[in-house]
Amino acid sequence: MKIVFASGASNQADYDTSTKTLTVTVDNTAPQLASDIKAAIDAHTVDGSAPSAALFSATEGNADASFDINDGIDSLNTGVTGGQVLKDDVVFELVGSNGSESFNFKGNSSGAQIAAAINLSSDATGVTATYSKTDNKLTFNSSEYGSDALVSVNIISEGSTGTFKSSLSTTRDVGSDIVARVNGIQADGKG
Known part of the structure; x- marks a missing residue:
């Protein structure tokens, strides 16, 4: 700004x-x-x-x-572009491999604040978040691997000027198990 x-x-x-x-x-x-x-x-x-x-x-x-x-x-x-904060209030459910949590953020909450709140509940959800100020990107990551990994964001409500939902690249992503050949023998991994 x-x-x-x-x-x-x-x-x-x-x-x-x-x-x-x-x-x-x-x-x-x-x-x-x-x-x-x-x-x-x-x-x-x-x-x-x-x-x-x-x-x-x-x-x-x-x-x-x-x-x-x-x-x-x-x-x-100020070094804050104005694009680095929520434009309106948003309530969403974050689902991970361990469970789910609901989050409620007011307009003008920063990406760093959202990531910090999600990381406080990472034990309950199995989801962590990182925020990059350089490219203004909030990334959700599963703490699990393979097909056991899950991250889902369900928007419960968002203010009329909000863009959180429309800014998500996807609302659900699951991991996949590894399949590889080692010395000519197929090896499968799960989780």
Whole structure:
């Protein structure tokens, strides 16, 4: 996510979902206090409209610090693209070789948070998860091998703007047993 400071007639903030940019407009008629800028961020809009729930809040470091937008304020980049979090709430059942667990994640949960929660229940399900920030990929893995291995994700509910279900490459995958030839003799392995 990128944060851009702009000069304007009043303090306000708007998040653009297509560019993943929070534009904070700072009143250019007089220097502004940090508390004034915080209030604008806390009251932000999303794509020009009031959101049903706040996406961000600001933390006052020094509420009495004064900023003059005419002197310039550097833009910031959080390193989070906005594509690395859930767009809406999702509830799903994760089934593995050992059993199943239901998970409930709120919108804006990160891939790393989802992987961590799944790994906390890996003994109960037989499923672990890894998250790659580089390619924004959440991967489910069975702790079993061969035809005993199973990973299934059943979506129970997802918010209307959610993309978790549509982002899954498959909702169920099972392992397969090995068949090989060793010195001309067929060898089979299970599990």
